[in-house]
Amino acid sequence: MIMPMKKFAVCNNVFVVILLLSLWVCSVSSSVSYDSKAITINGQRRILISGSIHYPRSSPEMWPDLIQKAKEGGLDVIETYVFWNGHEPSPGKYYFEGNYDLVKFIKLVKQAGLYVHLRIGPYVCAEWNFGGFPVWLKYIPGITFRTDNGPFKFQMQKFTTKIVNMMKAERLFESQGGPIILSQIENEYGPMEYELGASGQAYSKWAAKMAVDLGTGVPWVMCKQDDAPDPVINTCNGFYCDYFTPNKPYKPKIWTEAWTGWYTEFGSPVPYRPAEDLAFSVARFIQKGGSFINYYMYHGGTNFGRTAGGPFIATSYDYDAPIDEYGLLRQPKWGHLKDLHRAIKLCEPALVSGNPTVMPLGNYQEAHVFKSKTGACAAFLANYNQRSISKVAFGNMHYNLPPWSISILPDCKNTVYNTARIGAQSARMKMTPVPIHGGLSWQAYSEETDSDSDSTFTMVGLKEQINTTRDASDYLWYMTDVNIDPREGFLKSGKYPVLNVRSAGHALHVFINGQLSGTAYGSLEFPKLTFSQGVKMRAGINKISLLSIAVGLPNVGPHFETWNAGILGPVTLNGLNEGRRDLSRQKWSYKIGLKGEALSLHSLSGSSSVEWAQGSIVSQRQALMWYKTTFNAPAGNSPVALDMGSMSKGQVWINGQSVGRYWPAYKASGTCGFCNYAGTFNQNKCLSNCGEASQRWYHVPRSWLNPTGNLLVVFEEWGGDPNGISLVRREVDSICADIYEWQPTLMNYMMQASGKVNKPLRPKAHLACGPGQKISSIKFASFGTPEGACGSYHEGSCHAFHSYDAFNRLCVGQNWCSVTVAPEMFGGDPCPGVMKKLAVEAICS
8 A cells, every 4th residue: 555655754764753753762771671561670560569669757777677578578679759948948958867867778778689669759648747748848939849940940840850869979860870760750730730720731741851851760740640751650549440441652651659548637447458459459450461560568667756648647557568667567458458469479470471362251240361382381360359259261271360359360261360269368456555563653744724925926816826836846826805894795694605707727725814615627528617605704805815826727619728727716715794895906916836845844853844744733634734754665676655545735855856746635536337348448438536536546666765864745736634544555356368279379380380299289278476475375266167257267168176186286386387287187177069268366375
């Protein structure tokens, strides 16, 4: 066919563009490139498993163990954001020490033999205060965040260049022999660009070019950015990303955030995601051509200090991650994903060789088959039915697929893994109180509520809070006087006037003449609040002191830098002889922060600068009280936390370091109950802690503690009881296994593939307590048709009466044990012809 000249010219130009781009892809560096199938490292396409561990959300002493556990869990890559406001707290003044030592963190990852995906941003979102932006950025003249704005682009480029140059100086990019194989510019900008239109499009193109021009020698990505300009790779974030397709056919399918759970907010239940569904989502992504998966989070950690954003984000950033907030394995999630990663790696030669052939196996069932030119074959058999097991025929064999599951066949014949069949143990955790001889001995110091002698300034009208405090403190006092005429009717009737205060958020304490009159607070969804309550006033001058409280700065949304907090009015007093008195436009005095903050009462030197009271005042549950005590570090190596369940709201410090905000009085409102792993997951599907505190326990890193004389300081806003505070250890309470008698295992496949055995092996139940613990007893054991879940098992219609024997013999008194799931281990087959399983729960002590 002869092509018309004009059409030929267009196609020829397209060919040249693709050819040039292909040359760029190959020349990014000699070590890292990409094509339509995968990231290529040193000439080899790789299926890469990654996990998010944010260095500021744990202590440097925790980093090596976290990284090692990630490696043992089958990860190839560690992903982290870079937190601008932690590294540049004031303009041009940089901080890279302590848990902000980014270079040290990356070098530890390299020492472990893993790669790094460095998400520079520098906007991070991440439920982090102000989305990672330093607050001073807001006050640069003419600035508008994350758009085609000169002052913002100048500062963003300056910080991004600073980080890239640091990495280059330490030779940390893979092109220099370092571990960094990917970098990210911006973050989840697609929705923002849609809102902004042309200015957003111009900004995203500028950001991509700016990043590429820095010459890192590794590819850049932009997540949730469908129009990411070449050569930047656009990527997906979400609970599921199998539907995602890159914007160009020569880019790989990358999932930068596979959400392992969800964040916790004060006042809401705690979300969790079943391991079966998370594994299903990953297998589904891989079977549809995905080649890079990053778990967000793999270890969530802690929002120490005032780093939590939102607002209303809790101090815990556990995220139901495979490694919990304290650095312990969350089982079965960690173990189930480890088995998944091993199964995927067995398929890697076939997965990176070409696109899959999709074969229907039923109405809700299908197979994805990958084959290489060298003969490698891998198959993923999927059952999307949420309720029923499906028996499917594939390759002249039959396979049973549980509901909402995928089976992985690394040789297109033998199943080594099914996403709904967990072979790893489960673990139930406990918080064990640490005995302290004589208990904690508390002292108290009262924060001033009605004195404006040291006010920062006085003016007519109401001031916005963040512009006033510049986030130097959560607290801003608004104080004014109200003169009550002795002839006011309420003084005789006893019907107090109603004070109405409207605030942009986030919480408010109202004091009348030094006494707490009431409290109001918002939520993450509705941060604004209104206080409306009768207040006790006397004839003459009355002092109204309003303590407005920020609970983290916003971290997401169009131009969130412009969002307000604090009392913007109106403030009115209703029920007077005159009717309604508007206080909004009268003279107000303002005081930034607390007197205790100015005195640094949380520090060793500051706490010694005032006189503290002892005795009955500690138990009086007064508002605005500082409490302090000392304690010795608990013995052992178990992670440590503070049980703050007896307190209401405030902040807590250990040896001068801020553990974070606490708020046990804000009970979780929602619906909790049974959660079925099958079916599409969202953050409201599986919830816990309904009717309880959203967060009761607060992690204290062991490295913060001295052997003796540790200073614990608490600032309580509402009136909690410090005598109820206790130190606890986080430990394994019980461990469980729940395994079918012919459940496929990787070990079975490897043994058969190596020729060491010529028939299928029975699976084993593996049980292991925590370090220093032993299995003290068997709470439950049943081989047959047991029902329930770990912690609530019960016998079914079929039960082997000797189910306990093997575990009592092989496990009790041991730190770990393995028991083969076979009838002869439990006294014979209790119900021939019935598919059986083993359920066991052992107590650790």
